[in-house]
Amino acid sequence: MVSEQIQVGQLNPIRVPRADVLDSKLELTLVLDLPGVVDTGVELTVEKQVLKVRATPERVGKVPDNPRKVLLLEKTTAIYERTFRLQDEIDASAISANLADGLLTVRLPKKTDDGTRRISVGFAG
Amino acid sequence: MGANVGRFLMNAVTKGDFASSLGHRSDCFDEFFAMNVYLEDQVLVIELNAPGIAEDQISVQLNKGTVLSISGTRPVRDEKKVFLRKERLEGRFERLLNLPFPVDADRVDARVELGVLTVKLPRLASSLPRRIPVNQQRDS
Numbered sequence: 001m002v003s004e005q006i007q008v009g010q011l012n013p014i015r016v017p018r019a020d021v022l023d024s025k026l027e028l029t030l031v032l033d034l035p036g037v038v039d040t041g042v043e044l045t046v047e048k049q050v051l052k053v054r055a056t057p058e059r060v061g062k063v064p065d066n067p068r069k070v071l072l073l074e075k076t077t078a079i080y081e082r083t084f085r086l087q088d089e090i091d092a093s094a095i096s097a098n099l100a101d102g103l104l105t106v107r108l109p110k111k112t113d114d115g116t117r118r119i120s121v122g123f124a125g
Numbered sequence: 126m127g128a129n130v131g132r133f134l135m136n137a138v139t140k141g142d143f144a145s146s147l148g149h150r151s152d153c154f155d156e157f158f159a160m161n162v163y164l165e166d167q168v169l170v171i172e173l174n175a176p177g178i179a180e181d182q183i184s185v186q187l188n189k190g191t192v193l194s195i196s197g198t199r200p201v202r203d204e205k206k207v208f209l210r211k212e213r214l215e216g217r218f219e220r221l222l223n224l225p226f227p228v229d230a231d232r233v234d235a236r237v238e239l240g241v242l243t244v245k246l247p248r249l250a251s252s253l254p255r256r257i258p259v260n261q262q263r264d265s
Contacts, residue, residue: 021210029206033213035174035240058239068170071225072162075174102176102240 015078017055017104028090028108034080035102042099044106046092053104055080158220167248169224171195176240177213185235185244193222195242227252 022029034042036057043054056079086092090108097106163170173195175183183197196219228246235244 018212018214019210020208020213022206023209024206028209031213033174033176033240035176038239066165068163068165070161070163071169072160074159075161075172101179101237102174 013076013078014081015076016082017053017080019082019084025110027110030084030104030106030108032080032082032104032106033102034099034104037080037099037102037104039099042097042104044095044097046086046095049086049088049090049092051084051086051092051095051106051108053080053082053084053106055104158218160220160222162222164225167253169228169246169248171222171242171244171246173220173242173244174240175199175237175242178237178240178242180237183235183237183242185233185242187228187230187233191224191227193224193244193246195220195222195244 017032017034019033020031022031030051032053034055034057036059037055038058041056041058043052045052045054057077059077086108089110091111094109095106097104099105158174160171160173163172171193175197178197178199182199183195186194186196188194196217198217199215201215224246227249229249232247233244235242237243
């Protein structure tokens, strides 16, 4: 008989991160709350005008070093996932994203009227 | 399983409507300010989700040694942009916690990393349970 090892914490629920959508003339900006996530833990994919964000917080799958007792548990080992359908006006090939302090900012530039792509220049400082 | 969690449609700006969600379950949101509290040896460890909040925006206060207050402000975006959808909570927040034992205020460590605040509160040494020796009185 084969025994099966099911580990504690093996299942991770999917949680929808809260998102703000801001609109300016040139682009839409998506801001998502992703606490506990490092930039290597974020997966951003675009396929057929559908944007998918998937992020794994650092603590997922990791056992703490010291033994500890749980007194209150509101945060779970959830994986963040959300999809957005992009309207035609969005230039999917020019999407960029930045993660800092648990906030993911995704910039969705709009196509310009004559179809050329607008490239925004960022200044440091 | 889970394929339809969190889908919503984003309407075009020109239509002027806000994005409406189809089958969007708001109870799947991860709570802003969700908190976990652990006990590691005699140290209380608090982990609080606080994305987008800088260290100088958070205040950790100990009242009467056993009530912990974590408060702060998440700045409201004041850019010249229009919100098509607003879900993230902004502004002032506070969480109160009744600690199970008095802690040593001088040795509290609080730091923010990846949008998570971690506060470590060591137990006050004098509040540790200790055994009091019972002496036998003898008549000399």
